[in-house]
Amino acid sequence: MKHTPGPWTTKVWQLDVGETIKDLRFFYEVNDGAQGLEERHANARLIAAAPELLEACKYLTKEIDLSKLNIKKDFSLINAHAAALKAIRKAEGK
16 A cells, blocks of 8 residues: 655644653644555555655765756756755755
């Protein structure tokens, strides 16, 4: 089963369960539009892979030297670089 296509939205709730900062709890809800248990499991796997996907995007953008690319010859790679940067910014809340 494939994951639910995006875009997904998130909500964050803060629950103060004590007097110290370490007792502060955050709850996240993802509105992914999943239909059924298999799709929810696929979505959970995607969420679990998110940290590695973010690091892969960062590595990709670091390794691509845009100054050495030819706009006509390397157009797809330039677009991949831009898409990775967009995903990084979204993941970092920018």
